[in-house]
Amino acid sequence: MPLKNTGTEQLIKDTAKRLIFAEGKLHATTQEIADAAGVNRTSLHYYFRSRDLLIAAVFQEAMQGLSERLNQCMVSAKPFKQKVEFLIEVFLKDMMAFPYQETFMVTEINTVGKQLVGNIDSEPVKSFLNEVQQEMDSGNLKAMPPSQFLMNLFSLLSYPLIMAPLYKQLFQLADGAFNELITARKAMIMELIFNGK
Template structure:
């Protein structure tokens, strides 16, 4: 059996991630990925067996990276408002770099075994919900169920990315114009959350 070359394997994954999440080519084939990575289709199939297997692996790696980054923010000792600002910044940075990643998140959410259902994630979410409640009790945030605060935050961040293609057509925006809107949106989200 041939020795697996981790560099080649990672190059294929990085190329696939760019094609799927940055370019939005959701129907890319193993041949498309092989051509873009500068390898043979046989090599892509050797490492990943199918385009579905490759998508799954790229997506899982991306979600693990996002979770790690968001966990770092949620677990930090930063003041709550600063924590939320960093949270928005991290999310927006990834949204600009990988604007079509949200499409995969929506697909994954509809499966029973997804990246958001592990027990560790539940514990971290409960801790963050308690912090939100403490901010409400201190009068820094309008009183509501803390889950609504998190839902509002995610809705304000995610919805524009999910609807990106439609918004770009309706408002006649190119990629740079949409990217600028997302940059502006970071401050708007913060102001909306902390009216």
């Protein structure tokens, strides 16, 4: 008799997400995930036949969720500067809640291949890049290819989070102090990309 889904499938995915994205257990086994979720491994394998299928489901859900949140920022009706500020807030909030998410996603893309990101909606990005070009044409942003602007923005946001363990050690920072440092980046990034305007 098949197991009735009482939220167990989502519980397993949420648990895997917490272990991998929040706690940094990138190589958590199905047994570790099942134990943390409070289910037996048979239940986990009922919903996900292998660790690879579970990881693929977690990846797709994470990628889709982050994409949707960032797309909402990019197509919002806010003025451009507020839109960028909103995008920074959303990205930092997401990455601070799940500090290993980006590392996991990059690792999976490099391991499994680009087919993992095949379903990303690029229209919001195109629209945002058009606005970037308009801002450059108006002199509000330093002139460069708009794609370089977006890569620079995401690099300023993600690189310190990917390198968090090194920076915490290098600067002798506890988690709370590091989070304060990251939170302060919003104002610094805004001033940097808008030339202090």
